Ligand SMILES: Nc1ncnc2c1ncn2[C@@H]1O[C@H](COP(=O)(O)OP(=O)(O)OP(=O)(O)O)[C@@H](O)[C@H]1O
């Protein structure tokens with residue numbers, strides 16, 4: 001009986017691994033999740049959730065144009081991601097419209113442009129895979145691009161880890177001690193665009209913002225230590241990817257949606273049961289009965 | 291090369307103006323401070339105190355005027371870790387996941403390598419600074435779990451760890467108890483004796499009398515500036531606070 005259970009769990013875990021596309025999907029999504037999770041702790045602390053949403057939606061026309069021209073899609077996405085940020089900054093500075101309005105305005109404009117372009121260009125672009133991701137059908141050249149971009153983001157974030165933390169925490173002090181705040185601001189935005197580019201492959205444009213904020217928010221509830229927050233954020237993102245992909249394999253679910261839903265459930269769990277900041281405050285509960 | 295009058299002054303601000311998207315917050319402000327001087331910055335809410343600090347740290351750009359620190363540009367003063375800024379409590383996200391040690395270590399970032407790896411000397415500086423503000427028992431306490439006064443002391447320790455010769459303190463006495471107030475004002479006297487230059491904003495008139503050599507009264511521009519004994523008069527204070535009589539500020543005995 002026990003043995004039977006064990007072996008069925010074993011099949012549950014190993015069966016999918018016999019498929020090449022599943023191994024690839026697991027590897028890619030975990031990598032992408034780790035990158036987005038790393039960035040996520042900065043974005044949640046800086047309060048850039050809306051910015052993440054904006055950048056990830058704005059890459060849409062870039063992806064379409066790049067496909068149409070036969071360029072690497074990451075290049076097009078990156079240009080439009082950064083372009084949207086620049087445009088947001090410009091409109092905000094030159095008009096009296098409030099920042100969140102400008103952000104919403106710019107990214108929906110870009111997104112709409114992308115959708116119109118898809119309908120006009122009518123090449124072999126798979127709108128569904130752009131919008132919802134297709135981790136099970138990633139091509140080899142996409143794998144290479146994703147690995148390269150991921151490495152770049154991880155290196156940048158690792159090198160400027162502490163500066164970025166200081167920038168999020170107290171930009172005034174950073175400026176006072178001669179740290180280039182302008183550079184850090186655009187570094188973070190660049191990493192955001194790049195992470196959105198890799199993230200959209202696994203979960204698609206619409207949900208990529210979840211990869212960029214949910215792990216960080218989960219980690220924020222679980223720790224008071226910045227380094228731990230980064231680690232928890234990365235781990236929870238990877239675990240969600242693995243859970244999401246397995247679920248989509250066994251229960252035939254949309255992969256991107258499953259991954260994000262797994263992240264949401266982990267967040268919910270932290271929200272309810274986090275030792276200090278959960279609504280049930282388990283630590284207090286235990287210490288009362290000691 | 292002659293730069294005669296610069297050598298005497300730590301801070302020199304000449305006719306500085308700051309505006310936020312066209313809205314003027316500070317205009318034609320002048321200030322010059324020498325080593326070992328403590329200057330109080332007094333003005334009502336929205337008078338431009340924080341703005342003044344922001345322009346001296348370079349956090350906002352001045353639209354007009356000139357700032358010289360030790361006769362050099364602001365840029366090189368920043369690079370040399372000359373200026374330390376202790377923020378107003380409102381300017382800080384107290385839920386940020388860092389502890390006392392982390393915050394004080396940030397004071398050393400400017401003199402570390404790119405990766406900000408602390409050396410032995412940095413660790414020592416941080417320890418000394420934390421000891422001076424009497425927070426040794428709170429080294430690994432997250433700043434969110436500190437009291438307001440303890441948090442103030444943490445940021446003061448960061449400024450100490452930075453070993454800056456100019457300290458800019460935005461309302462260091464707001465929301466602290468008598469004991470912390472005493473500790474902070476004793477530290478200020480020590481800094482003064484070490485030759486540091488201090489500019490602090492405060493709403494408490496008693497402190498200005500107690501240990502400020504100079505006082506700068508502002509209301510979007512300089513209302514009065516000079517030796518405390520000469521400038522800190524009821525008339526000047528009244529005009530700084532838009533007609534409120536000093537009795538209200540000092541209590542009836544003054
Ligand atoms: N970032 C900003 N954007 C736009 N206006 C600002 C900004 N910061 C300050 N102001 C405006 O500039 C003026 C001066 O503000 P400042 O914060 O310097 O006042 P303060 O003297 O420090 O006041 P308090 O005693 O309340 O701290 C105010 O009218 C304020 O509304």
Ligand SMILES: [Mg+2]
Nearest residue numbers: 339340378460
């Ligand atoms: Mg202020």
